[in-house]
Amino acid sequence: MRSPVPVRRVALLATAAVAALVTLADAAAVPRRDVIIRGTVRDGASRPIDAVHVAIREVNLETSTDGAGQYRLRVPGGRGRQLTLAARRIGFAASSTPLRLDADTVIADFTLRAQTLTLDAVAVTGTSAQAAKLAAAPAVQRQPMRATEVALRRAAPRSDDQAPNTEEYARIDENGFADVRQSPRSTFSIDVDRASYGNVRRFVTTERRLPPADAVRIEELINYFPYAYAEPRGDDPVAVHTEVTRAPWNANHLLARVALQTRRVPLAALPPNNLVFLLDVSGSMLPANKLPLVKQSMRLLVNELRPVDRVAIVVYAGAAGLVLPSTPASDKERILDAIERLEAGGSTAGGAGIRLAYEVARANHIPEGNNRVILATDGDFNVGTSSTAELVRVVETQREHGTFLTVLGVGMGNLKDGRLEQLADRGNGNYAYVDDLMEARKTLVHELGATLVTVAKDVKLQVEFNPRAVRAYRLIGYENRLLRDEDFDDDRKDAGEMGAGHSVTALYELVPVGAPTADAGRRATPLRYQEPRRDAGAARSDELLFVSLRYKPPTSDTSRLLRQAVTARPGRASADLTFAAAVAGYGMLLRRSPHAGSMTFDAVRELAQSSLGDDPEGYRRGFVRLVEETMRLEREVVRR
Secondary structure (H helix, E strand, C coil), X not given: CCCCCCHHHHHHHHHHHHHHHHHHHHHHHCCCCCEEEEEEEECCCCCECCCCEEEEHHHCEXXXXXXXXXXXXEECCCCCCEEEEEEECCCECCEEEEEECCCCEEECCEECCECCCEEEEEEEECCCHHHHHHHHCCCCECCCCCCEEEEEEEECCCCCCCCCCCCECCCCCCCCCEECCCCCEEEEECCCCCHHHHHHHHHHHHCCCCCCHHHCCHHXXXXXCCCCCCCCCCCCCEEEEEEEEEECCEEEEEEEEEEEEECCCCHHHCCCEEEEEEEECCHHHCCCCCHHHHHHHHHHHHHHCCCCCEEEEXXXXXXXEEEEXXXXXXXXXXXXXXXXXXXXXXXXXXXXXXXXXXXXXXXXXXXXXXXXXXXXXXXXXXXXXXXXXXXXXXXXXXXXXXXXXXXXXXXXXXXXXXHHHHHHHHCCCEEEECCCHHHHHHHHHHCHHHHHCEEEEEEEEEEEECCCCEEEEEECCCHHHECCHHHHHXXXXXXXXXXXXXXXXXEEEEEECCCCCCCCCCCCCCCCCCCCCCCHHHHCCCEEEEEEEEEECCCCCCCEEEEEEEECCCCCCCHHHHHHHHHXXXXXXXXXXXXXXXXXXXXXXXXXXXXXXXXXXXXXXXXXXXXXXXXXXXXXXXXX
């Protein structure tokens, strides 16, 4: 029989219990305060690193570092909690640290060490020799065994001949100077794609090598950056802006800017979205900078959607399948869960996936809404319909039904850049290359309206030059967007699309009449049977050029025309034009262009640094760092 508990002890226990209850009640009555976690991420040389993914798994919070390597997270009611903060970026060893949130602001800096990492997707079937080889290899991480197993292995650095690169880029024949007397007009389709910039950045900062020349599309480098162009004031959704200054790489030449800006539309005012995520889950998508990055990117987009929006998910590997039927975005948990469950493995039946995605989009078509397929892939299709021409025909047919296409390219080693660009162009859409979470945030959060909602389609520009003022001209970039002059007035001719808030910048290098030059605008052999055309407009000696723009409203097949003359008086360049010129010079240097003149990487950096302007997201500062990284690579090449 137990001894009775002394009365005094019972009283003490009761008092302690009451005190504990009072403490709990007080804690419940006074909510925990939010905590700000901020810091800077640097590399081993103390240089800030942008686009680092910083996350707290326990509370499902994540962000990315800006151009200065800085990040900021707010933890709701976090005061007093202990959490783990993790930082990672492709090309660096990941790092994590436990944090005790015992203050309103907690500082947590990281130093990430560069890491050479080769990611291999190895398909293993049964007990083949490949399986035996994989079993003998020191695997860092293994995926669950299935009929087809795909393993992610960390290997020692391999030479180029051991790791064949199958990336593909469409050939670019750089535009040369055209004689105004022979070719007075320049006609092209606008381009809002930005993929080339992210891809170039990946080559320089992650792979530590210069990109191949055909990977550098100068117009996409220029159009990657936002500019302070005024929005349209009238009924037209597009405004035209022009500016002329001296070319920084040749003092005898002029640089003319023709820029377009569409109206920015608040997210709440956008039409409802009928989106189909078409996600490549084949074996080649296993590395961290492919399917895992795609899943993170899609989560960012889902969190931006409204209850009126809908999402379906189609995936393809050896075959295509519907993972999630069209679901209201208000059911975010269901959509995010479907994304989280995706795994990579198998071959790539891209053609079947594209067809199924369009079928799903058509079945859930919103008549006055934005109907769009978002394709995320490395473009390495190898099963079924796989030729670029066949795939292009598929998307061309579907665009006529009012479903447009956005393409997100990912990964390295087997990126089919030329194919993905063509699919986006022919699908009335846009193409972006996502190399990290910061780029995904830029494309799918900051530029959501421009990425998803088309406000003007089949947008074409035609520029006519005054032969009394201009001897020769050269369009910088847009080589794969050139049109015949007669295509400008032909509404059957497909051209580029512009989204809400999109801007497009085109630069022309001009040789003024009387300018001393030895290499630009050489006269063509005179015609034998007819005189070169002399337009009546040449009599206007105060005009330098004349801009014509055609566009169609998204639901119309009839174009509208805008026109604007540009005077021949060059002025001091704005910050936007100076920065665009710096980016153009950078692209010409990467392409080893014969038209780069006196431009150097030092001059590019100086121009860009002098024209940073208002740069809230750090994109321009990021370009300056990219130029500096490129200069370091150039020096390394010289030392070798």
